[in-house]
Amino acid sequence: MDKRTSILQAAEKLFCDLGYEGTSTRQIARESGANMAMINYYFGSKEGVFIEIMTERIKGFRAQLTIIDEDKISPMEKLMKVIEGYADRILSNTAFHKMMHRELSLAQRPEMYEKIKDAVSQNLQVIEHIVTEGIENGHFRQVDVRMLIATIMGTISHVATSPGKVTGNTLDISKPKDRDILKERLIVHLKELAQTFLEPKK
Amino acid sequence: MDKRTSILQAAEKLFCDLGYEGTSTRQIARESGANMAMINYYFGSKEGVFIEIMTERIKGFRAQLTIIDEDKISPMEKLMKVIEGYADRILSNTAFHKMMHRELSLAQRPEMYEKIKDAVSQNLQVIEHIVTEGIENGHFRQVDVRMLIATIMGTISHVATSPGKVTGNTLDISKPKDRDILKERLIVHLKELAQTFLEPKK
């Protein structure tokens, strides 16, 4: 494998597990089998590695959402697809999702912060557009759109970040099998919640 | 002020802003006006300071909830009080809440991790008891209790951790005035959501 790539892979794993500050360039070098100097050679700095990882990951984010929004289906069906897509992607990459939120909550490293914030913000706009469309068409009841989105994203995030014992008695999110069960429960719950909540009063 | 106390205060501020690893003992000393050695003199180590801060903060957590649960009111009224209490406490201490979640998501420092996990877990049990009670009494519809709790806590947490521009167009959670507006919107939204969702089918 490419040395540049192996550095990125090792760094991502370490950043996820130990945090950015908690990871040393020596660890990255050791874990990737590369010489320390290669980190600065390819990425300029430790932060450069971090930025490269996040940039790469964020790329795939927006595509999925915009495709859903442009689909020729009802707003409710769009919203259901958004819930599925979000839950799936986040629960399939909990370690990375945690790291992203750590970085967002710390707000050191401004370049990184802005990058993540923009990505989140754009995703949010797509969902907002779907819900607003539903309200205007009379498919949805009039609700606090931003708060509804906070509920959808917050619920998914909460399930993804909670340690096993917190989300269920016996289910452990770190186990792939349990993770899939939780994912399904989460999707079912959120769909039902959204439908109940958005259903126009008769 | 007591030097021990001023160390704790300075450290909490720094840990919140810069993270645990991102804060140096020299910064704590400088900011608190104490000599570096005083940190180890009073708390044994940097981690000792951290543990002391978290322990102190967590103390006040459980009390509020158990009081609500023992109240002689309906499960729905209890749940409304829980939502109010949670939203208020977390939105009034967003910095600390972020730090707590960082620590929980990192899971370095085992002693700290267990402490927070237990605190969260116990809070969860109280809410679970309220909702289960409501279901058994027929006040609530049969729902996925854990997922409902994930929604309540997740929504609050999401509003608390999102950067200003993400939660609203113009509202900025860092401004006390905007924070109060958001808090009110959040409470109204969650109450309505819970009531709609838990209302038994006719």
Added chain:
DNA sequence: CCTAATTAATCAATCGTTTGATTAATTTTG
């Protein structure tokens, strides 16, 4: 006077980064 509190100075260890040298591959030139 003795214990507790506080200080400045220092410790080894580790941090992220840079250096100069070396190798291997590629390009330019006669």
Added chain:
DNA sequence: CAAAATTAATCAAACGATTGATTAATTAGG
């Protein structure tokens, strides 16, 4: 084509700075 020049990739070693922690000496308080 072959020799010379250039480039990219890699390395061990060392850089100065900073880390958390400790020491031994000094001061303050009951």
